[in-house]
Amino acid sequence: MSEWFARNRAMAILGLVVLVLAYAYYFADKTTALSMYRYSWSYAVPLVLCAMVGVIGERSGVVNIGIEGQLLVAAFAGFFGAAYSGSIIVGILAGVGCGLIMGGFLAWTTVKWRMDQIIAGVVLNIVATGITSFYYKPGQLLPSLMPHVNIPGLSSIPLIGEVFFKGTGVIALAAIVIAIGVHLALFRTKWGLRTRAIGEYPSAADTAGINVIRMRLINVTMAGALAGLAGVYLSMDSTSSFERGMSAGRGFLALAIMIFGAWRPLRAAAAALFFGFVTAAASQLQADKVIDVAPQLVGTLPYVMTLVVLAVAAGKVRAPGAVGQPFIKEGQ
Amino acid sequence: MSRIGRLPIDIPSDVTISVDGQDVAVKGPKGELALTVSRPIEVKIEEGQVVVSRPDDERESRSLHGLTRTLIKTTPLVLTGLAVVLPLRVGLFNIGGQGQFVISAAMAGWAAYATRETGFLALIIAIVVGLLTGAIWASIAGLLKTSRGVHEVISTIMLNNIALGIIWWMVTTGPAVHKNTSQIPMTGPLDEAAYMPVIAGIPLGFVIAVLLALACSWMLTRTTMGFRFDTVGKNKFAAGYAGIPIARVILMAMAFAGALAGLAGAMEVTGTMHHFEPAIGGTLGFDGITIALLARSNPIWTIPAAFLVGILRTGAAGLQFATGIAPEIVDLLLALILLFVSIPVLGKWIFRSRADKVEASSTSWGN
Numbered sequence: 001m002s003e004w005f006a007r008n009r010a011m012a013i014l015g016l017v018v019l020v021l022a023y024a025y026y027f028a029d030k031t032t033a034l035s036m037y038r039y040s041w042s043y044a045v046p047l048v049l050c051a052m053v054g055v056i057g058e059r060s061g062v063v064n065i066g067i068e069g070q071l072l073v074a075a076f077a078g079f080f081g082a083a084y085s086g087s088i089i090v091g092i093l094a095g096v097g098c099g100l101i102m103g104g105f106l107a108w109t110t111v112k113w114r115m116d117q118i119i120a121g122v123v124l125n126i127v128a129t130g131i132t133s134f135y136y137k138p139g140q141l142l143p144s145l146m147p148h149v150n151i152p153g154l155s156s157i158p159l160i161g162e163v164f165f166k167g168t169g170v171i172a173l174a175a176i177v178i179a180i181g182v183h184l185a186l187f188r189t190k191w192g193l194r195t196r197a198i199g200e201y202p203s204a205a206d207t208a209g210i211n212v213i214r215m216r217l218i219n220v221t222m223a224g225a226l227a228g229l230a231g232v233y234l235s236m237d238s239t240s241s242f243e244r245g246m247s248a249g250r251g252f253l254a255l256a257i258m259i260f261g262a263w264r265p266l267r268a269a270a271a272a273l274f275f276g277f278v279t280a281a282a283s284q285l286q287a288d289k290v291i292d293v294a295p296q297l298v299g300t301l302p303y304v305m306t307l308v309v310l311a312v313a314a315g316k317v318r319a320p321g322a323v324g325q326p327f328i329k330e331g332q
Numbered sequence: 333m334s335r336i337g338r339l340p341i342d343i344p345s346d347v348t349i350s351v352d353g354q355d356v357a358v359k360g361p362k363g364e365l366a367l368t369v370s371r372p373i374e375v376k377i378e379e380g381q382v383v384v385s386r387p388d389d390e391r392e393s394r395s396l397h398g399l400t401r402t403l404i405k406t407t408p409l410v411l412t413g414l415a416v417v418l419p420l421r422v423g424l425f426n427i428g429g430q431g432q433f434v435i436s437a438a439m440a441g442w443a444a445y446a447t448r449e450t451g452f453l454a455l456i457i458a459i460v461v462g463l464l465t466g467a468i469w470a471s472i473a474g475l476l477k478t479s480r481g482v483h484e485v486i487s488t489i490m491l492n493n494i495a496l497g498i499i500w501w502m503v504t505t506g507p508a509v510h511k512n513t514s515q516i517p518m519t520g521p522l523d524e525a526a527y528m529p530v531i532a533g534i535p536l537g538f539v540i541a542v543l544l545a546l547a548c549s550w551m552l553t554r555t556t557m558g559f560r561f562d563t564v565g566k567n568k569f570a571a572g573y574a575g576i577p578i579a580r581v582i583l584m585a586m587a588f589a590g591a592l593a594g595l596a597g598a599m600e601v602t603g604t605m606h607h608f609e610p611a612i613g614g615t616l617g618f619d620g621i622t623i624a625l626l627a628r629s630n631p632i633w634t635i636p637a638a639f640l641v642g643i644l645r646t647g648a649a650g651l652q653f654a655t656g657i658a659p660e661i662v663d664l665l666l667a668l669i670l671l672f673v674s675i676p677v678l679g680k681w682i683f684r685s686r687a688d689k690v691e692a693s694s695t696s697w698g699n
Contacts, residue, residue, distance in 0.1 A: 065485060109675060118425055118485060119674045122621060123667050130663030252489045259486075294505045300497035303490040310487065311480045 011267070026159045036280045037163045041172065042238050044269075044276035046071065048175045049230035050254030051261065051268040052182050053103075056223040058263060059186065060216050061199040061322040062110055065121025067227050068251025069128030070102045074231025076132040079242035083140040088147075088236070095232035096225050102128075103224020104217075111216045114326035125251075133244050146170065146237045171233040178226060183265040195219060199320035202327040212327045227251075249303065256306040262317040271309075278305055400530065403538045404604055406635075406642035408433070410541040411596035412620030413627060413634035414548055415470075415589040419484070420629040421552060422585040423565040428473055428488025430617025431495035432590045434610070436466040437597030438499040438519070441608025442508040444601065445520040454526035459598045466594015467587045469495065474586030478579035484586075492617075499610050508608070518609035528603030537599040541635075544592065548631035561585060593617060615663070619645070622666050626673055641666065 005012055026033040050067050057064040074095040082091025102124055109115040109123075146169045155166040164176065186192040194215060197205035202212045234250075235242045257275060261268030282301050285291045347360040412429045419426040444458035473491055476482040502508040503517040510520040529536045552558035563571040564581045572578055596616065601608050619641050626640070627633035644666065648659035 109671070113675050115675045119625065119670070122427070123671045123674075126618070126622075126663055126667040126670065130660045130667060134658050134660040134664065249489065249493050252486060256486055256490075294501045296497045296501035296504065300494045303493040303497075306490050307476065307482070307487060307494075310482045311476055 015270070023159060032284070034159075034162060036277070036284055037159070039280040039283070040273060040276035041163055041168075042276075043279050044272040045172045045175045045238070046230035046233050046250055047254050047257055047272035047275060048179055048269045049226045049233070050251055051257045051272055052178060052265060053223040053227045053230075054255050054258035055182065055186070055261075055263055055265050055268060056195070056226075057220050058258065058320055058323045059199045060195050060219040061202060061320060061325065061327065062107070062216055062220050063117040063121065063324050064106060064220065064223070065118050065255070066102065066106050066124030066128075066251075067121075067254055068247050068249065069121075069125040070099050070224055070227035071231045071234065071251045072128045072132055072245070072247040073102060074099045074228040075235035075246055076136075076231075076242055078228075078232035079142065079235035080135075080137075080140060082142055082236060086143045088142070088144055091142075091236055092229075092232050095236075096228035099224040099226070099228020099231060100221060101224070103227065104221040106224075107217045107220035110326065111213055111220070114328070117324055117326075129245065132242075136242070136244055140242075142236060142240050145240065149173070169233070169237040171229055171237055174229065175233075178229075179265055179269040186265060196320070198327075199322055202322050206327075206329060213329070216327070253302060253306055256310055259317060259319075260309050260313045262313075263320060275302060275305065278302075400535065402639070402642050402646050404535050405646050406638050407535060407537040407541045407603065408596035408600050408616045409619055409623055409638035409642050409645075410538075410545055410634055411592045411599070412617050413623030413638050414545060414620075414631055415593040415596070415617075416620045416624035417627065417629045417631055417634060418548065418561070418589045418592070419585045420624060421561045421565045422582055423568065424477070424484050424582065424585060426470070426473075426488055426586065426589050427485055427621065428470060428491050428617075429589075429593045429620040430615065431488065431492035432466040432469045432593035433597045433600075433617040434499050434612065435469055435495040435597070436462040436594030437601050437612050438502050438508065438608050438610075439465040440594075440598035441519040441522075441601040441605075442502065444522050444526055445508070445510070445607070448520070448523040448526065451523060451525035454523060455528065455602055458522075458526065458602050459595065462594040462598025462601075463591045464594070466590040466592070466597065468590070470586045470590025470593070471583060474583040477586075478582050496610075499608075503608070503610060510607075516609050516611075518607050521607045522602065526602060527606060528599060535603055537603045540595075540599075544595075545631045545635050552631065557584070593620070614645075619666065622670050625670055628673075 022033075022037070026037075050071060053067050053070070054064055077098040078091045078095030080091075081094030082088050085091070106120055106124055109120045110117045148167045148169050150167060151161075151165040151173075154164075155161045157165075165173075186195065194205065194210050197208070198210060198212045198215055206212050230250075231247070234246060239246075253275065254272075257271045258268050260271040279302055282298055286293070286295070286298055347358060349359070350357050412433055415429045415432065416426050440458040440462035443461040444454045447454045447457050450457070469491060470488075473482075473484050473487040476487045477484050500517070503510075503519060508519045510518060552561060560571070560576050560581050563574065563576055564578055568578060571581075597612075600612055600616070605612055623634055623637040623641055626637040644662045648662040651657050651661070652659050
């Protein structure tokens with residue numbers, strides 16, 4: 001514990017300060033604080049999941065610009081899958097399945113065919129916009145709402161319990177588990193060590209007997225399922241409707257969050273929460289008429305913040321060594 | 333022959349249309365629209381249908397009917413294609429063509445409306461404003477890249493979204509708002525003297541776009557600056573050791589690219605729409621990416637590539653009209669084209685003997 005604290009001193013102190021401030025505001029103005037924190041978390045859920053997609057991809061050496069497209073198609077498939085079949089479960093499966101398929105497409109074209117990773121992602125995004133607008137039908141309804149649950153015990157903790165464990169959707173709960181799970185898997189398991197190796201120095205990993213190509217294929221494909229889950233959350237939990245282009249840049253935002261989080265899952269999750277909070281604060285100030293800015297300009301805030309955050313963070317963190325480059329086994 | 337042009341338009345029961353010479357006014361439950369049709373084209377109402385016809389089969393009116401539309405559509409595509417080609421040559425992937433295009437169009441439309449009293453001068457003002465706005469907007473991404481190392485793909489995508497917010501604000505509650513009868517927020521209409529002229533059926537904008545493509549090609553292959561662009565793009569480290577100011581080259585490439593996309597925006601306002609509205613040009617900026625990759629980052633080849641995309645985009649409207657197929661099918665088609673031109677393995681299968689020549693344009697992520 002003390003060793004961990006020594007290594008993460010700045011982060012731990014920052015986290016503590018944020019927690020104290022959050023509780024101070026919570027006890028000062030319970031209703032406003034709670035609604036703001038809830039909004040922050042619901043904004044952050046798809047970002048956390050998508051940031052994990054980015055982290056897994058780039059740690060294995062593959063840039064995924066196509067998260068945006070995966071998110072959009074999954075939101076579309078989830079919503080219409082549920083609307084036509086009359087079952088929420090079918091919707092979730094359809095969304096996650098579409099995420100997997102698109103992840104598999106990206107993996108195959110970039111790893112097997114060595115297509116430029118950024119162009120492959122751009123193709124994915126164009127296809128997603130085209131397909132979801134082409135087959136879009138207005139006036140559909142979800143058969144039922146997503147199940148929301150209270151976790152006994154945890155939900156009675158003031159603030160943290162009320163935001164994360166009281167009446168939250170299953171996907172939001174899954175996002176917490178997934179963020180912690182990806183962190184542990186990446187830094188505490190054999191899979192994680194190998195994944196980091198193929199993203200950092202693939203030829204060394206290859207010499208050590210790791211099948212770089214197969215591992216990249218599997219990682220990028222499986223990560224797609226998380227993007228699928230995020231898409232399902234967008235169209236079936238946070239809004240319960242599908243609109244054209246509803247991903248609204250969240251996939252790209254997730255990449256910025258990943259960089260801000262220095263390619264580490266838990267830091268990225270914290271960064272996503274921070275983004276959620278700033279957005280919530282802006283709309284709260286707007287609603288209270290504290291600031292008088294046109295809503296269209298307030299809407300650009302997440303993007304402006306991404307630029308500012310990247311300008312501050314980009315020079316200080318380091319990307320995995322082999323990210324963006326296809327692996328070509330020697331002698332082939 | 334333009335089959336799209338000959339198709340009569342059914343008038344729905346709750347819509348009234350009145351024709352007064354070249355002015356057509358449409359009134360329906362969702363608002364009103366007014367349009368002034370170019371001179372030789374005739375619009376008539378016959379048995380509940382609107383019929384558009386040309387008075388004769390003379391060359392000029394025929395070309396006005398069909399080809400002009402495609403050329404007008406092609407013009408901004410050549411420019412937004414070039415806006416991706418130039419940065420690609422220095423190893424940058426400019427996804428921000430769309431943002432540079434729309435924000436320049438908005439500023440140009442606003443400036444041209446504000447100076448509408450000055451007649452022809454307003455056209456010049458619109459173009460200068462468009463060029464400058466685009467160059468400045470793209471330079472933000474260039475500066476972030478050179479000074480802070482922010483990857484241009486992320487920053488230009490963010491700038492696209494920010495531009496979208498700004499233009500909507502400009503025409504709804506911002507400075508460029510113009511009260512009119514239609515429900516679509518837009519800037520005020522331009523004076524006719526400030527329209528981009530069409531000479532003998534060929535839009536002047538198209539001529540300018542083609543000349544600029546040639547100029548870019550000349551710059552890249554025949555000048556010191558072009559040599560610097562290519563050297564930085566092919567090997568940044570070698571360029572650095574050779575004393576080429578890399579940051580300045582990157583900034584210049586982005587500023588030029590932005591200016592080209594901005595010019596496209598100004599031309600779309602002065603040549604096609606004659607006012608600015610947020611939906612201007614649809615996805616012209618994003619199509620630039622497809623065009624640049626299709627042209628394998630060669631400026632000259634952007635012309636036929638843009639023409640192809642222009643035909644597809646023009647045809648999409650007619651397709652929906654005749655068969656009811658949604659125009660988004662063109663997006664899918666373009667994505668497939670993009671996919672097939674950028675898989676290097678596929679290129680090697682098809683052009684076995686020229687395997688080394690068909691390597692797709694490569695973009696960089698790490699630095």
